[in-house]
Amino acid sequence: MVEEFRRHRRPVSGKDLAQAQGISIRTLYRDIDSLRALGAGIEGEAGVGYLMRPGFLLPPVMFTAEEVDALVLGSLWVADKADKPLGEAARKAMAKLTAVMPIELVDRVEAQYAVVGRSAQSPTEMVDMVIVRGAIQNERKLLIHYRDGTGKSSERVIWPFFLIYFNGGRLISAWCELRDDIRHFRTDRIGMLSEMPTRYPRRRHELIKLWREAEACETTYK
Incomplete structure (x- = not known):
């Protein structure tokens, strides 16, 4: 109901509000009285x-895991690409959100497994990212x-722990059992x-720590 009100800058009829919420006029009046209280x-x-x-x-509302992913990625995108004041505002907004989130969702935010990079490419991919995030x-x-950069195909078992979002593509950061090391896999090559x-x-946090220790090194795509 609150969100519906916020979509209207001018008075909106009770009939329109009730239709938008899928409730009766009587229920609408009761809900308005509750909000006033x-x-x-x-x-x-x-x-x-x-x-x-x-x-x-x-009062603080519950976010789904997917909504948290969207908020994190959006905030990181703004922090990376906007001017300094707006970027700082994005970081502060995420800090305020995490203050009212359940601990399991705070952990999802603090892990920051969705980060923003830069790429001029716009690759075509067939990967179901819901499976990857899960x-x-x-x-x-x-x-x-x-399929690596030379076109050679291989079957890999990987331990995914991080996603890197580019302007036109994505990488899955993972421990590769074949290479016995951390590798970065372009989603358009899967x-x-x-x-x-x-x-x-x-543990995922342990792998993220290893990744951060090596992030200054050249990214390996093979």
Whole structure:
């Protein structure tokens, strides 16, 4: 209801509000009374229209894991590409959000497995990123068919722990069992991908730490 009010800068009829919420007029009136009891400045009356004054905030709401991913990626994108004041505002906004998030979602934010890089390419990919994000969050192995820069294909078992988003593409940072080391896999070079039932033996935070220690080195794509 609050979000619906915020979409309207001018008074909106009770009928339109009720239709947008999929509720009856009677329920709408009851909900408006409840919001007023919480401190919302809702002006107007039945048959005329309603308008909510700005400044009202509901208690912290629950974010889904996917919504957290979107918020993190969006904030990092702004912090990377906007001017300094706006970038700093993005970082402060994320700090405020994490202050009201459950601990399991705060962990998802602080891991920062979605980061922003730069690339002029716009590759075509067939990877289901829902599977990739799920494997990262659940620390599951992935089986992939990968084509390197020379066109050579190989089957890999990887332990994904990080995603790097570019302007036109993505990399999966992972421990590669074939190479016995951390490697970065371009998603447009992955022909097949499936999550394995096996959890990888090292914790994701440990792999991220290794990655950060080596991030000054040249990125390896093979």
